[in-house]
Amino acid sequence: MTTLFFKPIALLVAGLAVSSAQAAAPDWGKVPGKTITVFYPGASPIEWIMKGTEHGGARALRKGETCASCHNDEAADMGKKMASGQKLEPNPIKGKAGSIPVNVQAANDGTNLYLRFAWKQPAGGAEKMDKDNPVKLAFMLEDNKIAGANLSGCWETCHVDARTMPEVKDDKKTKYVKDGSLAGGKYYDLMQWTSKGAKFDGYVADKRVMEGGKGLVEAKGEKKGDEWVVVFTRKLAGGGDGDIAMASGKSYNFGFAIHDDHAAGRFHHVSLGYTLGIDAKADISAAKQ
Amino acid sequence: MNKTGLWQRLRSPSSSWSLLTLLMVGVAVGIVFWGGFNTAVEATNTEAFCTSCHEMRDNVYKEYSENTIHYTNRTGVRATCPDCHVPKEWIPKMLRKIQATRELYGKAVGSIDTREKFEAKRLHLAEREWARMKANDSLECRNCHTLKSMDVEKQKPRAKKSHELAVKNNETCIDCHKGIAHHKPKGMKEEE
Numbered sequence A: 001m002t003t004l005f006f007k008p009i010a011l012l013v014a015g016l017a018v019s020s021a022q023a024a025a026p027d028w029g030k031v032p033g034k035t036i037t038v039f040y041p042g043a044s045p046i047e048w049i050m051k052g053t054e055h056g057g058a059r060a061l062r063k064g065e066t067c068a069s070c071h072n073d074e075a076a077d078m079g080k081k082m083a084s085g086q087k088l089e090p091n092p093i094k095g096k097a098g099s100i101p102v103n104v105q106a107a108n109d110g111t112n113l114y115l116r117f118a119w120k121q122p123a124g125g126a127e128k129m130d131k132d133n134p135v136k137l138a139f140m141l142e143d144n145k146i147a148g149a150n151l152s153g154c155w156e157t158c159h160v161d162a163r164t165m166p167e168v169k170d171d172k173k174t175k176y177v178k179d180g181s182l183a184g185g186k187y188y189d190l191m192q193w194t195s196k197g198a199k200f201d202g203y204v205a206d207k208r209v210m211e212g213g214k215g216l217v218e219a220k221g222e223k224k225g226d227e228w229v230v231v232f233t234r235k236l237a238g239g240g241d242g243d244i245a246m247a248s249g250k251s252y253n254f255g256f257a258i259h260d261d262h263a264a265g266r267f268h269h270v271s272l273g274y275t276l277g278i279d280a281k282a283d284i285s286a287a288k289q
Numbered sequence B: 001m002n003k004t005g006l007w008q009r010l011r012s013p014s015s016s017w018s019l020l021t022l023l024m025v026g027v028a029v030g031i032v033f034w035g036g037f038n039t040a041v042e043a044t045n046t047e048a049f050c051t052s053c054h055e056m057r058d059n060v061y062k063e064y065s066e067n068t069i070h071y072t073n074r075t076g077v078r079a080t081c082p083d084c085h086v087p088k089e090w091i092p093k094m095l096r097k098i099q100a101t102r103e104l105y106g107k108a109v110g111s112i113d114t115r116e117k118f119e120a121k122r123l124h125l126a127e128r129e130w131a132r133m134k135a136n137d138s139l140e141c142r143n144c145h146t147l148k149s150m151d152v153e154k155q156k157p158r159a160k161k162s163h164e165l166a167v168k169n170n171e172t173c174i175d176c177h178k179g180i181a182h183h184k185p186k187g188m189k190e191e192e
Helices: A002-024 A057-062 A067-083 A149-157 B002-011 B019-043 B054-067 B081-085 B090-109 B115-135 B157-168
Strands: A033-039 A099-108 A112-120 A136-142 A188-194 A199-204 A216-224 A227-235 A251-259 A274-278 A284-288
Touching: A033 A067, A033 A251, A057 A067, A057 B157, A067 A099, A067 A149, A067 B157, A099 A251, A112 A251, A112 A284, A136 A149, A149 A188, A149 A251, A188 A216, A188 A227, A199 A216, B019 B090, B054 B081, B054 B115
Parallel strands: A099 A284, A274 A284
Antiparallel strands: A033 A099, A099 A112, A112 A227, A136 A188, A136 A251, A188 A199, A216 A227, A251 A274
8 A cells, every 4th residue: 555655656756857857958959069179189298388498388378378368279280280290299199180179068957067079080090099998088177276277277187297108107197186185175077988888977186086976977978970979967066076066157177088099098189278167158158958 | 200200290281182182082991991891791791601610500500491480481581690690780780790709719719619519508508699689679580570560360379379478578579489490408497
């Protein structure tokens, strides 16, 4: 009797939950997109970025200019130079794409943030570094607490002594933030989707951790023809280790990277630093649908 | 006695030459001397003169002629050695020339007569030249380029941003444009 009484209620609640999740998924056809060109960065750690004798932009960065303010429109050219080994790449990979234009869309429903990335698969054929995954896509968010994150995006986590950097023997050291601290709020929230079907919700503080987050609800990707489409659903509130609590009206530092053609480590294509706003004006605005 | 005689004769009014003749001869001799001096100075102000020394030809000139924008470019305008390293205005040019006589001593004692010696001194030489250009507000650069005459809207975003910042912060060309014609020296100091 009791079972008979509660069962319909349980079904109703479950049904509502499913329908609300489905209803919340945005109609991507109505969400404005922004083309962001991710490019091959070669070996350009933050130490190189801030070295004025090598990188003239260090001067502008110190004056508070963003990387994107100078390089946004020339990302493809930069990628070409580095992928070909003309600059900052001692070991160019044959056939490596210099850049990939990605259509980025964002929306929210008051509970979740939705991020959609779509791009055409470029030619490849390099040796497979990650045999399991032809493609991976990761994005990072930062809550305006790390100095420089608002200017250089993910570069604050990219260091000269990280694995796969030239002449680095340590194959364990990954991204980290100088003086990064999970407890102190100095971290990047990191989410990754892999084409094998996995999703990771972690963070980058004094080291990179690929777990602990509770915000990532779903990360789904598929390839239709020659186009990849990856959609993330993330709880705005976050709630786990390394999760940023996002709120309407605020904007966050945002960057993303694609490991294309079975790439691993630094051999990815990266975006410059941008801002992601939740119902707020930003480079990419996730407006309520 | 002869000397005194010559000096007195030079100081005494002429008894056989009219003032006009003296003036005309003086002007003619002056033109010849001035022209000769200027020609000699200008002869030292050419790429051919600079590269007549192997120290310049094999090091800095070689680097400049590799593929730099001031050597070869879309418009075919070339900036040669003196365009960047010798001021065009007469007084600054003469001062620079006097200063450059030190290089004759360097040449005589062979201070940079091998690649190794040049590399060992490269940073010091470059820093001295950067300091000179900083002190004169990049005078040689400004013979052709000025921030005021730039149409930043026609520049790439990177250049536009940098030039806007340069105006805002009262910076000069050489603050940023180091190593554009020659290789950058190793061990360059980072700005604070």
